[in-house]
Amino acid sequence: MDKVNIFDKVMNIIDENIRKNFTEIKEEIYAVSGYSEMQFTKAISIFSNGVDTLRTYFKKRKAYFAAKELVDYPEKPIAEIALEYGYADQPKFTNEMKRYYKHTPKDIRTNQIRLEDNRFRLSNFKAPSETIGKRLQDAIDGMINENTFSEDDYSRIIHETSERCEKL
Structure with missing residues (x-):
């Protein structure tokens, strides 16, 4: 199975279709990735340290x-x-x-204020290890080092995140 950076692909979908409404983008994300809003919200939550959802x-x-x-x-x-x-x-x-x-x-x-482009990219993500479990951190580190984000990697992150949420 070829590794595909699903996360960055979804971020591209958002940016390329930013004038569409959220429902349309959500449907396109699902069509391309096979993941629902809830599943991508978990990933976004990890990447933003609990600050953001997909919406x-x-x-x-x-x-x-x-x-x-x-x-x-x-x-x-x-x-x-x-x-x-x-x-x-x-x-x-x-x-x-x-x-x-x-x-x-x-x-x-x-005032010609240029705002910082805070686009999420897999390559510049590093989670603070105290906020997530070791297995999850290892999975994320592996993806960053390989600059990939495959379906298997995503499933692993979703599983680890769900497991940690259930323990809280």
Whole structure:
């Protein structure tokens, strides 16, 4: 079986389809990887030390790309950018930007604030070993060293994560 970096492939799907709604992206992730939202949420939770779910990661990426567009296209109306990225209206867009980046869209545009690209990549993941078990850390380290993330690796992480959650 050829090793395929499923995790990074899913992160690419999110970025390449960021203007779609979450349900569409979720379905595409399942079609490509065979893993559900819940299963990928477990992996995202590991990679973010319990901070993010697949849904919150998607929302942050959407806000990041919208903020990038605010800076790159200063002539484009803020309301238009908000609608293109699926926000119901400009106030909703402003609230999301403040939630994730502590700036309003107007501040980002006026001050040309370039936000850090916090895209998850398998290659730059290193879990703090005190937060996860040794077997899980070993599995993750092996994937990082080989720069792969196969179906078997993913299954192992999901199993180890579920096992640790049941013990808590």
